[in-house]
Amino acid sequence: xxxxxxxxxxxxxxxxxxxxxxxxxxxxxxxxxxxxxxxxxxxxxxxxxxxxxxxxxxxxxxxxxxxxxxxxxxxxxxxxxxxxxxxxxxxxxxxxxxxxxxxxxxxxxxxxxxxxxxxxxxxxxxxxxxxxxxxxxxxxxx
Amino acid sequence: xxxxxxxxxxxxxxxxxxxxxxxxxxxxxxxxxxxxxxxxxxxxxxxxxxxxxxxxxxxxxxxxxxxxxxxxxxxxxxxxxxxxxxxxxxxxxxxxxxxxxx
Numbered sequence: 001x002x003x004x005x006x007x008x009x010x011x012x013x014x015x016x017x018x019x020x021x022x023x024x025x026x027x028x029x030x031x032x033x034x035x036x037x038x039x040x041x042x043x044x045x046x047x048x049x050x051x052x053x054x055x056x057x058x059x060x061x062x063x064x065x066x067x068x069x070x071x072x073x074x075x076x077x078x079x080x081x082x083x084x085x086x087x088x089x090x091x092x093x094x095x096x097x098x099x100x101x102x103x104x105x106x107x108x109x110x111x112x113x114x115x116x117x118x119x120x121x122x123x124x125x126x127x128x129x130x131x132x133x134x135x136x137x138x139x140x141x142x
Numbered sequence: 143x144x145x146x147x148x149x150x151x152x153x154x155x156x157x158x159x160x161x162x163x164x165x166x167x168x169x170x171x172x173x174x175x176x177x178x179x180x181x182x183x184x185x186x187x188x189x190x191x192x193x194x195x196x197x198x199x200x201x202x203x204x205x206x207x208x209x210x211x212x213x214x215x216x217x218x219x220x221x222x223x224x225x226x227x228x229x230x231x232x233x234x235x236x237x238x239x240x241x242x243x244x
Contacts, residue, residue: 010230015218028212040236044229063225073213098240123241 001030002134003077003109005118006037011137013070022136032075032114036104041067077114083107090127102127143189147181149174164188 004012011019023031045064052060086107106127109116116128119137150158152170157177159169167188171177220226 006230006233010226012217013220013223013226015221020217023212023217027210029210040233041229044232047232048225048229059225063223066219070213070216070219073216099237100240101237102241123237 001032001075001077001112001114002026002117002136003105003112003114004031004033004037004074005105005116005120006040007119008117008136009033009037009041011119016137018138018140019136021141025141029075032077033071034105034108035076035078036101036108038071038074038076040101041071077108077112079104079108080111082111086110099123145181145185147178149177159184161185 008019042064045060045067049057049060049064083104084107087103090103090106102123105116106124108114109128109132113132115132115134116124117134117136118124119135121133121135124133145161145163148160148162150160152158155172157171157174159171159177159181161167161181161184164185167184169177169180169184171180
């Protein structure tokens with residue numbers, strides 16, 4: 001499957017033209033979000049809803065529910081026990097850096113043999129083989 | 143070991159016995175007592191030739207389901223939503239904070 005990083009979801013919401021070309025070619029059943037990204041996005045929306053000033057709160061709560069509805073249209077690959085084992089191995093490899101979300105996403109991709117679609121490949125080159133990385137925002141489909 | 147058996151009276155008055163746990167094992171008899179007795183014998187006979195193996199099959203959590211088509215109604219939906227950019231800027235900032243060497 002093609003596992004989307006958060007920055008690809010961002011461009012999905014913005015209607016990026018190159019991403020659209022990929023979506024016309026790749027079956028939707030092959031596209032998924034790692035549960036880590038779902039958690040990050042919902043955390044952001046929840047924080048906004050819970051911390052907004054009263055005048056902004058109605059908008060924040062609407063956005064939370066809209067985002068939840070949008071996410072429900074995606075396949076989601078769950079971070080499970082095998083992912084946790086791989087993540088721990090990656091941590092030992094990268095002792096000096098925490099990089100919690102990066103390692104969680106890389107572990108999810110490694111365990112499921114998924115291709116990670118991200119605009120920030122530099123953050124993953126030491127965690128995943130190059131063949132498991134793709135950029136659907138800057139590299140148009142061939 | 144207990145087995146559930148189903149006794150069904152046929153139109154000719156005979157009793158048909160089926161055993162849900164052993165679908166290939168059925169008997170028929172002229173009355174209820176005989177049916178139960180024959181079922182007991184059939185189960186014992188079948189089990190004497192059978193081995194029970196309990197398989198523990200681990201299941202990988204599957205992906206949550208989504209409908210088959212690209213949800214185009216959401217594609218570009220956040221174009222005019224300023225909070226969308228803020229949301230992803232915050233995610234990137236949080237990640238960046240953990241990327242710095244400790």
